[in-house]
Every structure is written in structure tokens, then in C-alpha cells.
Amino acid sequence: MDNFRIESDSVGELKIPTKAYYGVQTLRAKNNFNITGRKMHKDLIISLAExxxxxxxxxxxxxxxxTAIGTAIIKACDEIINGKYHEExxxxxxxxxxxxxxxxxxNExxxxxxxxxxxxxxxxYSLIHPNDHVNMSQSTNDVFPTxxxxxxxxxxKNLKKEINNLYKALIAKSEEFDDVIKMGRTQLEDAIPITLGQEFSAYSQAIKRDLKRTELAIEEMEYVNMGATAIGTGLNAKKDYIDNIVSELDEISNLNLKQAPNLxxxxxxxxxxTIVSGYLKALAVNLSKISNDLRLMNSGPRTGLAEITLPPKQNGSSIMPGKINPVIPEVVNQISFNVIGNDTTITMACEAGQLELNAFEPIIFYNLFESIETLTYGIKTFTDNAIKDLVANRENCKKHVSNSIGLITAVNPYIGYQKSATIAKEALKSGKTIRDLLTKEHIFSNNEIDNVLDPYKMIKPKN
Structure with a gap:
């Protein structure tokens, strides 16, 4: 018994290890909820202490x-905020x-x-009680959601930094590739020319919107219900406490917290x-789409598009020597799938509350924390190990444009859709280029062909 102390709650007694700082209610929960094998997130622990x-x-x-009891509680909280006792x-x-x-x-x-x-x-606990003193003027129902x-x-905030880094990297690539002409594709078929820089500029704008949505998500989380106690009526809390608890908490946490207007x-x-998870899902969808594009443009190196080369990061096969796979975009795809799945769980949990309380915040937080952190780490590796050092295969991009039947679109305004379609079909059947067939048809002079088929004149509206 020297190694244990006896604690009791309304359910009964339990042996608690003498060295443990947790108590009977914690141990009972540990025994009941052996679900993930993980412990609470460290930032959640710090937030609870704050x-x-x-x-x-x-x-x-x-x-x-x-005052003496309160001061001791404050000192204990500071220890946890500074990283101690998290194993408890x-x-x-x-x-x-x-x-x-x-x-x-x-509390314990x-x-x-x-x-x-x-x-x-x-x-x-006759001197300092987990419920009577540490939990004074509070309820789980305002503490835990806060x-x-x-x-x-x-x-x-960590995610926002990585999104911003990705945005800057995409902007840099859009400028680097501004002169790299390539074939645009719709429904995976040849369309009309575009520059690789324009494509990366479009990616940057999508990520810029995600950056803004992340800022909105932070603002969404700044409204907390501290002072609500059990159901929002503030029972067992003094009015002065209710009026000032959030400003006190904001001073400690420096998170720009505000009290919910209706507790x-x-x-x-x-x-x-639901809103925050939706923003994360939108980010995941954008990241996955960009990753899909990079994998397509990187495909080859001899039999695919081979328009870009992603940085080689590791061997791609245990059986095929020299094979290099696009592992970084692949992991970003997988992170995105998981975030989208988490969003479904979060949506269902947010909907499942009844009357004055939603009991399912634990699964909401578990999935939200995971979505944010995996996106944060995934975007970092995406930026550092894929975007920053990818290179354009300029000559191959140019060759795709020269051989493409899609160039006929630029001729359409001069000779009409039907004639253009006939030339396109002939090019496909014969293997000749659009330039070859226009020369054969004597529709344009050589100078006119050069002008009409100049791909750099196709990437922006005509004056």
C-alpha cells in the first residue's frame, strides 16, 4: 500500500499510484477509454492550464x-504551461x-x-479540491470547448505560416517559368498553349484564398463561452467573474479571445x-489538385508528359532500378484524403448535439487537430521537397506545343470552324503538324503562318 493511495468518487474507491498527480476520476476514465492509445494534445493540456x-x-x-489556495493553483498552472507534468x-x-x-x-x-x-x-483534497477549488465557477461545458x-x-497559426511559405514558393516558380511555353489541356486532351508560369500563378491564387480562409478560421475560433458554466446561464459563477474571465484568459494566452455574445x-x-473544418477541406482539395497536376506533368521520364522534373527524393521501387516516384505529391494527396474524411466525421459530430449541449467535442477536436497538423507538416514538405527545386523541361514543353493539333484553334477565326476541323483531322491521321498542312494548303504565307501560330501570342487576348 506504500505505492498507492485510496481515492474515492461517487462511483466508488480506486487505488491511485502514490507518485501520480492525477486522481480517481482520471484513472477511471483511463480504464474506460482505451481507444486510440494516445494522450491529449500538448497544446490542449497547456490551454486547459491557461x-x-x-x-x-x-x-x-x-x-x-x-488567496493562498488560488496562488498555489496559479503556480501549478504555470508549471504545466511551461511544459512540466504533461505525462500526468x-x-x-x-x-x-x-x-x-x-x-x-x-483539475486533479x-x-x-x-x-x-x-x-x-x-x-x-480537504485543503485543495479538484472540483471545489480548481474548477470553481466553471463547468466542463465551458472549459473544454474553450x-x-x-x-x-x-x-x-502554424498552418498559416506554412501556407504563406507555399504561396511565396509558387509565386517564385510562376515568375521563373513565365517564358516556358507548353500545351494547355482540358479533359486531359490537347487544348491551347499556356505558359508553365501561368499555371503556377493560378496555383498561387488558389493557395492565397486558402491563406485568407485560414485567417477567417482563426477569427471564428476567437469567440469562446467561458462564463457559461453548465448550459450558458452562468450558474455558480459570480457576475464579475462572468464579465471578466475571458479578458483575463486573453491576457494570459494572448490569442485575441472574445466572449460569445450569447453564452x-x-x-x-x-x-x-463545421466552418473551420470546411476551410481545411477546401485547402486539402486545392493541395490534392495541384499534386495531381504535378504528378501528371512529371510523368515519364521517357513515356509520359515529362514537362517538369520533381526533385528526386528516394528510390521509387524495390524491383525496378533507377525508378523515381513523385513521393511528395503522393503524400500530400493522402493527407488531403484524410482531411476530407475527417471533415465528414466533424460534420456529423457537430450535427449530433441535443438541446443544451453537444457531447461529441472530443472526436471533433481529435480530428480537427489531426487535420491541421498533418496539413501543416504536409505543406512544409511539399514546399521544401517538391515546389522549391522542381525544374521545367523547357524543350519537351516546346516540342509538345509544336506537335499539338490544338494550335488549329488559333487558325479558326481566319478560316472558320469547319475548315479548321478538317485540317485537324488530317493532321491527326497523317501525323503531320498544323504548320505543315497550312503550308501545303497555301492558305497563308509563311510570315502569316509564323504570326498566327506563334504560341506566345496565344497566351493572352489579342489587341
Missing amino acids: IKKASAVSNIKTGQLD FIVDPIQGGAGTSANMNA VIANIALEILGNNKGN AGKMTIIKLL IDGTQNLDCF
């Missing part, structure tokens, strides 16, 4: 919390109970750290997470 610190400060100011947060991120287990894990760890700060043994939003903001709405409705 909330508990802000609440202790506010409760001291309102006179509800003894042992609850699985996917859990029943609308996040109560995560909240109680924080903070209470026991505070007890030791005051020279007492862990588990002596902690989730704070974590999402932190992760989105009942802010507690029961989770459409904000």
Missing part, C-alpha cells in the same frame, strides 16, 4: 477563492462525457501540484467547427 489559471485569478479577485495527462483524446474526463484530469493534476506547493501530500478553440488557434448559443451550437 483556463484554470485565469479562473483562479478571477476567483481571487471576486473574493470566492482564498493520461486520458485518451476520444472519450465519452463531453470532455469531463479531460477537464477532471486537469493541478490540485495535487498545488497541494505539494503548500507542503501537503497528494490526495489531501480549450479546444484555443488549441485550434495555436495550430492554425447559451455558444455552449450548444458548434457550427463554428
Whole structure:
């Protein structure tokens, strides 16, 4: 028994390891929710500690919390914010109970750290109690969603940096490839000429919109329901606490937090997470489309399009010597598929709430955190290992244009659609170029052919 202490809750008693800072409710949750084998996200742990610190400060100011106890709680929170005791947060991120287990894990760890700060043994809750003191003026139903939003903001800021880096890299490539003429394609068939720079400029604009949407996602998460307590009515919290808790939390976290204008709405409705997940899905779709294009343009090296060459990063086959695969775009595709799948889970979870509470925030946060982080890391490797060092195969691009039947589109305004279609069919059948057939038909002089078939005059409207 020297290695254990006995703690009890409304369900019964449990043996808690003497060294553990968590308590009975945390251990019960650990036993009940062995789901992913993972622990809570480190930024969620820090966000919970920031909330508990802000609440202790506010409760001291309102006179509800003894200053000595409150100060010990604040010091305990600072330890966690600074990275200590994270191993004591042992609850699985996917859990029943609308996040109560995560909240109680924080309450118990903070209470026991505070007890030791005051020279007492862990588990002596008669002096500092996880519920009565650490959770004072709070409920899981305002703490957990607020902690989730704070974590999402932190992760989105990292994502925003990587999106911006990708945008800059695409702009640089659009300028580098501004003079690289190539064949544009629609439905994978020859269309009309375009420059590789124009294609990369289009990619950059899509990513620029994703950058803006990420900023909007951050703004969406800045409204929190702290002060709502259980269902938004603020029961068991003083008015001064309710009025000031969010500003106190914002000062600690520096995340530009604002209190939800309607705390009942802010507690029961989770459409904000649906919106953020939708923005992430849009980003994933854009990234996957760009990756598809790069894989097509890189295809070959002898029997594909071979318009670009992606940086060779690793062997592509265990059996085919010398084969190099487009592994970076491939991993971005896979990340995108996962984000799109996560969006479905998040959408269903946001819809599934009833009346005054949605119990499914744990799965929402689990999937949102994963989507944001995998996109962040995926975009970084995409930028650094694919975009920055890819090269244009200029001569091959030019050859595709010269051999393309699509050039006949530029002739259409001069000789009409029907005659142009006849020449195109003949070119396809004979293997001759459009230039050869126009010369044979004596429709234009050589100078006129050079002018009409100049691909650089086809990439912008005529004056």
C-alpha cells in the first residue's frame, strides 16, 4: 500500500499510484477509454492550464477563492504551461462525457501540484479540491470547448505560416517559368498553349484564398463561452467573474479571445467547427489538385508528359532500378484524403448535439487537430521537397506545343470552324503538324503562318 493511495468518487474507491498527480476520476476514465492509445494534445493540456489559471485569478479577485489556495493553483498552472507534468495527462483524446474526463484530469493534476506547493501530500483534497477549488465557477461545458478553440488557434497559426511559405514558393516558380511555353489541356486532351508560369500563378491564387480562409478560421475560433458554466446561464459563477474571465484568459494566452455574445448559443451550437473544418477541406482539395497536376506533368521520364522534373527524393521501387516516384505529391494527396474524411466525421459530430449541449467535442477536436497538423507538416514538405527545386523541361514543353493539333484553334477565326476541323483531322491521321498542312494548303504565307501560330501570342487576348 506504500505505492498507492485510496481515492474515492461517487462511483466508488480506486487505488491511485502514490507518485501520480492525477486522481480517481482520471484513472477511471483511463480504464474506460482505451481507444486510440494516445494522450491529449500538448497544446490542449497547456490551454486547459491557461483556463484554470485565469479562473483562479478571477476567483481571487471576486473574493470566492482564498488567496493562498488560488496562488498555489496559479503556480501549478504555470508549471504545466511551461511544459512540466504533461505525462500526468493520461486520458485518451476520444472519450465519452463531453470532455469531463479531460477537464477532471486537469483539475486533479493541478490540485495535487498545488497541494505539494503548500507542503501537503497528494490526495489531501480537504485543503485543495479538484472540483471545489480548481474548477470553481466553471463547468466542463465551458472549459473544454474553450480549450479546444484555443488549441485550434495555436495550430492554425502554424498552418498559416506554412501556407504563406507555399504561396511565396509558387509565386517564385510562376515568375521563373513565365517564358516556358507548353500545351494547355482540358479533359486531359490537347487544348491551347499556356505558359508553365501561368499555371503556377493560378496555383498561387488558389493557395492565397486558402491563406485568407485560414485567417477567417482563426477569427471564428476567437469567440469562446467561458462564463457559461453548465448550459450558458452562468450558474455558480459570480457576475464579475462572468464579465471578466475571458479578458483575463486573453491576457494570459494572448490569442485575441472574445466572449460569445450569447453564452447559451455558444455552449450548444458548434457550427463554428463545421466552418473551420470546411476551410481545411477546401485547402486539402486545392493541395490534392495541384499534386495531381504535378504528378501528371512529371510523368515519364521517357513515356509520359515529362514537362517538369520533381526533385528526386528516394528510390521509387524495390524491383525496378533507377525508378523515381513523385513521393511528395503522393503524400500530400493522402493527407488531403484524410482531411476530407475527417471533415465528414466533424460534420456529423457537430450535427449530433441535443438541446443544451453537444457531447461529441472530443472526436471533433481529435480530428480537427489531426487535420491541421498533418496539413501543416504536409505543406512544409511539399514546399521544401517538391515546389522549391522542381525544374521545367523547357524543350519537351516546346516540342509538345509544336506537335499539338490544338494550335488549329488559333487558325479558326481566319478560316472558320469547319475548315479548321478538317485540317485537324488530317493532321491527326497523317501525323503531320498544323504548320505543315497550312503550308501545303497555301492558305497563308509563311510570315502569316509564323504570326498566327506563334504560341506566345496565344497566351493572352489579342489587341
